[in-house]
Amino acid sequence: MARWEPDAAGRLREAAMQLYVERGFDQTTVADIAERAGVTSRTFFRHFTDKREVLFNGTDLLRTGIAEALAGAPADTSPIATVALALESTTGFVGRDHAHSVRRQRIIDAHAELRERELIKMADLGAALAAGLRERGVPEPDATLAAETGIVAFRVAFASWIADPSPGLLSLIRSTLARLTALTASGRSGQVEGRP
CATH class of the missing domain: 1.10.357.10 (Tetracycline Repressor, domain 2)
Structure with missing residues (x-):
């Protein structure tokens, strides 16, 4: 996976929204969001403190x-x-x-x-x-x-x-x-x- 991900925050937001709708908020993990966005969990935490913050950032x-x-x-x-x-x-x-x-x-x-x-x-x-x-x-x-x-x-x-x-x-x-x-x-x- 590439270290530099253009618009990783935007992709993470969209991936999270899709997963929250598909699976539900409680059933979605940070790892799920990162995988859907094509980035690592570490990249997720560079942009958001937790999976709730995707909705409130x-x-x-x-x-x-x-x-x-x-x-x-x-x-x-x-x-x-x-x-x-x-x-x-x-x-x-x-x-x-x-x-x-x-x-x-x-x-x-x-x-x-x-x-x-x-x-x-x-x-x-x-x-x-x-x-x-x-x-x-x-x-x-x-x-x-x-x-x-x-x-x-x-x-x-x-x-x-x-x-x-x-x-x-x-x-x-x-x-x-x-x-x-x-x-x-x-x-x-x-x-x-x-x-x-």
């Missing part, structure tokens, strides 16, 4: 994109509008390949361990959003509230996109945030102050 790119979008937002942008800009910036990465995203989500949904890892990833992105807002001068608890609200809206939009990609992920993020704004505005009438 894009988190650093998302975090970087979010940080750049936060830094580039105009200074007078409201916290929730800044979060919206940051989330919209992820669609170039997350919303590229619907078929891949559907396959990945089905694998995750079928395994409690992977669902937990997905929630950890979302919490990490929420923390990155909140940190970016604090750097922009948004105080607590507003920074965390805006960030976590944005992550929930993103998750709802993403689930809608998985079910029906036709509106596009960007459009769904925007419409989900708009619906959230409408819900909070309409919920004020007739409510006792301090109560939901």
